[in-house]
Amino acid sequence: MVGIKFKDTGDHSVGLTEAQLNAVIDIDPELVRLGYDVVGRQKKESFRQAWRNHWRAACWSIFLTSALFMEGYDTAVINSFFGLPAFLNSFGIKVGTKLTIPANYQSGLTNIAYVGQCIGLIINGWCQERFGSRKAFIGGMIVMTATIFLAVFAVSLNMLLVAELAMGIPWGMFQTLSTAYAAEICPIQLRGYLNAFASVGYGGGSFISSGVLKACSTLTGSMGWKIPYMLQWVWPVPLATGCFFAPESAWWLARKGRFEDAERTITRCAKPGFYAEREAAGFVAFMQHTDALEKVEASQGSWKEIFKGVNLRRTEIMLGVWGVQLWNGNIITGLTVELLENAGMSVTGAFDMNLVLSAMAIIGVMISWFALSRFGRRSIYLTGILLIGSCLLPIGILGFVDETPSTARAMGGLMVCINLLFHISLGPVCYSIVGELPSSRLRSRSIVLGRFFYLVSAIIGTQLRARMTSVDSWNWERPLLILAKSALFWFGCNLTCLIWTFFRLPETGGFSFAELDILFANKVPTRRFKQFKIRGELAFYIFVIY
Template sequence: MSGPDKLNISHLEDNGIIDSAAAVATDDEHSLTFREACKRYPKAVFWAIAISLTIVMEGYDTILIGNLFAYPSFKEKYGTYYPDLDQYVVSGAWQAGLGNAASCGAIIGLIINGYMTERFGHRIVIMVGLVVMSGLIFITAFAPSIQVLCVGQVLVGIPWGIFSIMGSAYASEGQLIAAGILQGLVNNTTKWSYRIPFLVQLSWPLPLFILAWAAPDSPWWLVRKHRLGDAERSLQRLTSNMPPEKIQSMLAMMVHTNNFEKAVQAESSYKDCFRGTNLRRTEVACMILSAQTLCGEAFSYQPTYFFTQAGLKPAESYKLNFGGMGVAFVGTCVSWILMTYFGRRKILTTGIGLLVIDLLIIGCLSYTPQGRWAQAAFAILWLGIYSSCLGPESFTVAAEISATRLRAQTISIARNAYNVANIVDNAIEPYLINPTEAGLKGKTAFIWFGVAVLVFTWAVFRLPETRNLTYEELDVLFEKRTPAWKFTAKNLDAVMESQKIQELDDNEDGTEVQKV
């Protein structure tokens, strides 16, 4: 940038000017409607979508491996023949192992991501992860044994762990693609019927690598690295025809928020996520992401195996699964509308409550001799509720709830909390539903109903609202230890007014006032 468009950022060392400019930017941010935000930040919207597409691969595999357990050619290759059942079955132990393998790898990837993203930025980390993942896919596609397949899933889970916190809303697109491919190949009796779904993943790395290379770095990350000139240029790339003074105010707000957080925490490390008020923020991020799996994901999110255990034929099950992924895709689109008009807390508590009721109904229907189609319908309804509420919205809260200086670390911890919960759930689920184990079939829903009730109770008392609050305002509310149900812009005004009154009283008493 040069000439009159170049911003004067040298004055941002002046705290008084920072405070004034940040206040202007904060007020401006509050006044923005959704349409105005899209009009002002079309490039930011585009890059958010582009980077979020990395999670399509994770979404694809999430639905792929679990639904292959009911695939005839996959069972014949990796399963064991049971004469009394007259069919090949992948044992409960191996279902648990394969279902958890990618999650184990993702834990490693998330730890790497927490360190590497803060050091090198999102773009570099994504590009390296895409290159590594492209080579690892061949292990899963051509695994000669179930043991090698399990190792391949662990290894490919490492880059998936890196991608898993880059975005969420577009995961449903990957799942819809996987369901369509599985449904189309279910009658293919060759090895390629399960190899092709694995190899389809190779179609994404190159275009995503190009997008990541062309994307601007996060201005927040650049501010934390004291690269204000680069942050300025990044903001210019993310906005559309915004006057220099507006960008100046936005940059000042970022510097102001960063300075505030530095005042209440000295470093940006994993251990800081468990200190002071950051502990509460880490709890919320961990619990809301873990809620995805604790509310029955292992049971209802990959329902093909459940459909076959309920008595449906494989061809019918995969058609229903494809329809269910279509419902999930529509639900994700609906979530965009819901989060525009309703608060995060309201959407999530309502969604979790509806999932609780849905699981109870599935469990009750398992006692009806002819209830398999009704159970299938409510399993698909679970997908719709999950995809319109808990699935995408939980990622939004996990990203918004942390301090900006601890964002990468907090989300990595939270996603690993999800992975640990997912590993436990995926280890338990096969033993509950597999015909060679407990064989509970639809009654498995009662187990997840009980867990989901506990999650709902936590959400009511511990999940704060983040909508319409800037990062600095969230910092203030957490520092004041505000109850979860009082996280609103209106209550923030009351908190700030109370603080001003307290400062005046302290001044009148001659007490020194310490400001953060």
């Protein structure tokens, strides 16, 4: 087989590399053309048209992503437990006149869940590619149901450590499974929005937990902290049952050689009659074609290929995008309840503030969808980092003034702003980028690796945060002002993130997976992805079969 090359149309155009041209496979050329026609039509759709034509795919993506409500819920619960009277009465120790959870257990309860999530990520990196998204999801829900028992019947902090470790395993599976699934099942114009919905899961779960904890804040018995755990049993059964009827990713089916099943999935995920005769088959041929291009750099789809050739650059960007999501400084808002209580705010008032922070997460994602329709992923990421930094600096300055109720309210207001800005920009757009960035053959493993890096960073970050703010750790007598001064440390991290993003993060929105493969294969500079025209947009080459 021979690929017909294109003429050079200018300094800012790229096409298939020689290695990609040599990777052609025996597919009907007319089907390939039909596949590129389908992709070209997807790129021209507005959001409204894309939703009208592919609402079924969008709904299935949202359904599987809703599993992240569980993780957002429990992560917020365990952090807020440290200021919950019922939890303090059961597990707290006295420091002066106040009950508190020791700093080592505060960081331990948070970080042990991260360790479990790391284990779950590794498991999902293997299971999702081997068994498909549906089977991996259902298996994770079965494990989730069992592990909740450990938390509900815990009688010591050590037992809670084991429970958080066990629950973290299925959470880790859901974190990346839903992102990879959304990226592959949704059309180009919905891909960014539906990947960003993952942030709604975390924010929505946190919002639900805030309401539950506010209701339980007046309870002093053990049920005051057990009820929030028990409510997690609401999720697994309906989610697992619904997933049984969900379509499998057509991209995964194509990689496994199940082309007829992939064609049925494509037809099922669009409105009836959307695809003309042979168009669904052509779209499957496009997937085969893209897979052939990616075999140049990832013939086995293995872990080690993530660090080879062109994929090494993609991996570095993947790690950076996940790292920026944590080290931008938003982590400072994680212990708002405990800090505001230490500043003199009532328990009810502190939990009201936590409810506001959680609401900002949901509102922010809705605004981010508007931003995604107007601006590129790179622009939103840069702007988000810059604006969060502009809030961190005033908080740091407040650490050098007298500690008063007005200071606490000012810090609370700035934390709300940081939370809103994060959920407009870095929170949701991170998922849009990481779902598009890897090659299809390495997508699940690459996202797993990036999230693994995020969790390791989170362990380090939460250790620092707990020791910066806990009254029994570094012997701070004025924790509110120490929190404020710690914002200067996070401001420095924020500047580092800004510099990396400017020089290393390319624009990924609006491209098909094959087009991104070509841009990376041609080593297009980071800040020029949108400036380069990809030659042969609807058909990269014609197969000539001898």
